[in-house]
Amino acid sequence: xxxxxxxxxxxxxxxxxxxxxxxxxxxxxxxxxxxxxxxxxxxxxxxxxxxxxxxxxxxxxxxxxxxxxxxxxxxxxxxxxxxxxxxxxxxxxxxxxxxxxxxxxxxxxxxxxxxxxxxxxxxxxxxxxxxxxxxxxxxxxxxxxxxxxxxxxxxxxxxxxxxxxxxxxxxxxxxxxxxxxxxxxxxxxxxxxxxxxxxxxxxxxxxxxxxxxxxxxxxxxxxxxxxxxxxxxxxxxxxxxxxxxxxxxxxxxxxxxxxxxxxxxxxxxxxxxxxxxxxxxxxxxxxxxxxxxxxxxxxxxxxxxxxxxxxxxxxxxxxxxxxxxxxxxxxxxxxxxxxxxxxxxxxxxxxxxxxxxxxxxxxxxxxxxxxxxxxxxxxxxxxxxxxxxxxxxxxxxxxxxxxxxxxxxxxxxxxx
Amino acid sequence: xxxxxxxxxxxxxxxxxxxxxxxxxxxxxxxxxxxxxxxxxxxxxxxxxxxxxxxxxxxxxxxxxxxxxxxxxxxxxxxxxxxxxxxxxxxxxxxxxxxxxxxxxxxxxxxxxxxxxxxxxxxxxxxxxxxxxxxxxxxxxxxxxxxxxxxxxxxxxxxxxxxxxxxxxxxxxxxxxxxxxxxxxxxxxxxxxxxxxxxxxxxxxxxxxxxxxxxxxxxxxxxxxxxxxxxxxxxxxxxxxxxxxxxxxxxxxxxxxxxxxxxxxxxxxxxxxxxxxxxxxxxxxxxxxxxxxxxxxxxxxxxxxxxxxxxxxxxxxxxxxxxxxxxxxxxxxxxxxxxxxxxxxxxxxxxx
Numbered sequence: 197x198x199x200x201x202x203x204x205x206x207x208x209x210x211x212x213x214x215x216x217x218x219x220x221x222x223x224x225x226x227x228x229x230x231x232x233x234x235x236x237x238x239x240x241x242x243x244x245x246x247x248x249x250x251x252x253x254x255x256x257x258x259x260x261x262x263x264x265x266x267x268x269x270x271x272x273x274x275x276x277x278x279x280x281x282x283x284x285x286x287x288x289x290x291x292x293x294x295x296x297x298x299x300x301x302x303x304x305x306x307x308x309x310x311x312x313x314x315x316x317x318x319x320x321x322x323x324x325x326x327x328x329x330x331x332x333x334x335x336x337x338x339x340x341x342x343x344x345x346x347x348x349x350x351x352x353x354x355x356x357x358x359x360x361x362x363x364x365x366x367x368x369x370x371x372x373x374x375x376x377x378x379x380x381x382x383x384x385x386x387x388x389x390x391x392x393x394x395x396x397x398x399x400x401x402x403x404x405x406x407x408x409x410x411x412x413x414x415x416x417x418x419x420x421x422x423x424x425x426x427x428x429x430x431x432x433x434x435x436x437x438x439x440x441x442x443x444x445x446x447x448x449x450x451x452x453x454x455x456x457x458x459x460x461x462x463x464x465x466x467x468x469x470x471x472x473x474x475x476x477x478x479x480x481x482x483x484x485x486x487x488x489x490x491x492x493x494x495x496x497x498x499x500x501x502x503x504x505x506x507x508x509x510x511x512x513x514x515x516x517x518x519x520x521x522x523x524x525x526x527x528x529x530x531x532x533x534x535x536x537x538x539x540x541x542x543x544x545x546x547x548x549x550x551x552x553x554x555x556x557x558x559x560x561x562x563x564x565x566x567x568x569x570x571x572x573x574x575x576x577x578x579x580x581x582x583x584x585x586x587x588x589x590x591x592x593x594x595x596x597x598x599x600x601x602x603x604x605x606x607x608x609x610x611x612x
Numbered sequence: 613x614x615x616x617x618x619x620x621x622x623x624x625x626x627x628x629x630x631x632x633x634x635x636x637x638x639x640x641x642x643x644x645x646x647x648x649x650x651x652x653x654x655x656x657x658x659x660x661x662x663x664x665x666x667x668x669x670x671x672x673x674x675x676x677x678x679x680x681x682x683x684x685x686x687x688x689x690x691x692x693x694x695x696x697x698x699x700x701x702x703x704x705x706x707x708x709x710x711x712x713x714x715x716x717x718x719x720x721x722x723x724x725x726x727x728x729x730x731x732x733x734x735x736x737x738x739x740x741x742x743x744x745x746x747x748x749x750x751x752x753x754x755x756x757x758x759x760x761x762x763x764x765x766x767x768x769x770x771x772x773x774x775x776x777x778x779x780x781x782x783x784x785x786x787x788x789x790x791x792x793x794x795x796x797x798x799x800x801x802x803x804x805x806x807x808x809x810x811x812x813x814x815x816x817x818x819x820x821x822x823x824x825x826x827x828x829x830x831x832x833x834x835x836x837x838x839x840x841x842x843x844x845x846x847x848x849x850x851x852x853x854x855x856x857x858x859x860x861x862x863x864x865x866x867x868x869x870x871x872x873x874x875x876x877x878x879x880x881x882x883x884x885x886x887x888x889x890x891x892x893x894x895x896x897x898x899x900x901x902x903x904x905x906x907x908x909x910x911x912x913x914x915x916x917x918x919x920x921x922x923x924x925x926x927x928x929x930x931x932x933x934x935x936x937x938x939x940x941x942x943x944x945x946x947x948x949x950x951x952x953x954x955x956x957x958x959x960x961x962x963x964x
Contacts, residue, residue, distance in 0.1 A: 398894025603802025
């Protein structure tokens with residue numbers, strides 16, 4: 197499978213009342229009305245509001261549900277976000293264009309946790325997306341719409357907006373092009389795989405593979421290229437900091453790192469996707485089945501990532517045991533629940549096989565957020581009294597994707 | 613530039629290092645020597661003018677062990693009189709009474725006098741595990757013969773603490789990690805570090821895991837219920853089932869409390885009377901029928917059929933979603949005490 201990823205760097209975004217998106221010299225012009233119309237199509241939503249937040253302005257985006265990177269398929273089979281914007285044809289070949297430096301952010305009152313992105317002020321360092329331009333979509337919930345319908349509508353709006361923005365690049369020459377193709381590697385190199393846990397445990401807690409929620413997924417294989425075209429889409433509204441948004445699925449850093457080292461110090465032998473299930477029996481099945489796939493791939497080692505907290509550590513530890521007992525060495529990526537003082541046990545579950553763990557930080561650490569000039573996405577913070585623009589201290593848990601467990605950021609916890 | 617005033621250092625040692633005697637003098641009560649004694653002599657030399665050991669306070673190891681509160685108080689009173697900038701206790705190496713004594717003195721000096729303190733002992737000294745939490749402890753070997761190796765580091769940290777210079781991480785500064793996790797920025801993103809660590813592991817090269825594994829208690833189970841047909845059974849849940857409206861504001865995550873609600877006269881939980889607030893799962897099935905989280909309907913059936921003696925008239929609830937483990941353990945103890953007082957025989961604890 198071969199994909200050419202043409203990348204376009206955005207250094208400025210201008211939001212106008214109307215007009216199709218236009219990219220020239222790194223400046224993206226966006227017409228709010230046209231973007232809203234593209235987002236609303238087939239979403240069941242009306243009155244989608246579009247706001248621009250620039251990385252340097254002191255602002256806060258609240259009620260964040262998902263972040264999506266604009267991409268569009270310019271040649272090859274299918275569309276981006278197969279199963280949502282087009283048929284579920286295998287993604288990851290042909291040519292896809294990417295707008296770098298911009299995220300479409302869907303906001304809404306779904307799920308129960310506040311999730312926010314802070315920009316241009318103290319506290320922005322905890323938001324992995326704070327260096328991006330944000331086009332924020334906010335849509336009122338139509339009368340009588342269920343949670344599930346509203347969720348679906350917001351998701352369609354975000355994906356359609358992302359694809360629509362990337363259309364501006366269809367006939368342009370990229371700033372740079374990456375070729376994603378895993379050629380043969382020296383058989384003496386270690387065969388390394390990636391166990392990519394997705395979380396799908398019910399409405400507003402789903403992850404989608406080619407448009408299908410993976411609630412009943414038996415672990416299966418994925419080619420690394422498939423994520424580049426949005427084969428994995430997030431609808432999992434968990435505690436904000438441990439969220440894996442669509443943006444990070446599209447840019448999965450474990451896949452990027454394994455691809456970069458393929459043929460050099462390892463053979464990137466494959467990606468196994470598995471679900472984090474809600475029952476113990478299902479967790480055991482997934483762990484065992486995934487390890488079997490690892491054996492069929494003749495893996496020497498595997499990196500394992502997860503989403504969410506709590507019960508999902510058990511999926512991780514069961515998988516760690518199953519792989520290690522198969523003779524496949526593991527490294528896990530986890531965040532920690534060590535309490536606000538950092539003095540509680542980091543992990544609620546363990547196995548003696550988990551001797552190689554990467555930390556992405558303690559969720560419970562309290563961080564100060566500076567006051568901001570503007571709030572986008574809502575009027576008031578959930579569960580936090582006072583004006584939504586105020587400065588306050590909060591657990592890292594509220595900062596969107598701050599401790600995501602695919603290892604996007606450089607944050608970690610260390611022993612003191 | 614003005615040279616800083618030399619720091620006022622007070623040392624705490626046991627009867628042996630104070631020069632009073634060996635094991636036979638371990639019952640010696642608290643006392644004071646002006647100036648340095650024992651390790652304090654080497655310490656003062658190593659401080660090289662940055663500090664002066666103004667006094668040495670001592671206590672016999674047996675006296676300390678036998679009168680822990682009183683002896684520590686007396687020692688701290690004497691230390692206070694010398695207005696120290698920093699207190700150095702030990703080194704205790706692997707001495708099993710001396711180590712805990714040093715740790716208790718350090719903690720009391722910090723808490724009562726607000727003066728920084730440090731000690732030194734072997735990592736396996738019971739003083740570390742039992743009393744050392746949160747203290748600065750320089751690791752040593754087992755034997756006092758290594759005094760010369762340890763004291764330079766003790767002196768260096770004493771000066772930093774005395775001057776209120778914030779210390780760096782344990783690995784850099786040379787003190788024992790205190791079991792506290794603190795966030796920092798690594799040079800590389802987690803994903804890159806993960807692949808690098810895996811390659812080290814596969815090549816058989818050394819690597820250091822970034823997260824310690826928790827140590828779990830082994831809890832012996834209670835003996836089986838002798839006769840369930842005569843038993844009083846209580847329902848306890850972390851599923852966040854509360855009266856509709858959540859009158860006591862139970863949290864959706866990180867519960868700060870547990871609650872107790874009546875079941876008298878109820879055969880069945882419905883959305884009219886109860887709701888589910890637990891935020892770590894899809895609440896729709898539980899909200900449609902709260903019995904599916906707290907099985908009141910099933911328990912009433914068992915009661916009616918005589919399978920159980922009776923269902924206790926109250927249920928207990930908290931939210932088990934990212935809830936602090938130490939707090940959860942405390943809720944368990946408190947609920948258990950309440951259950952014992954009510955002579956409940958056994959508990960059904962459905963999990964989410």
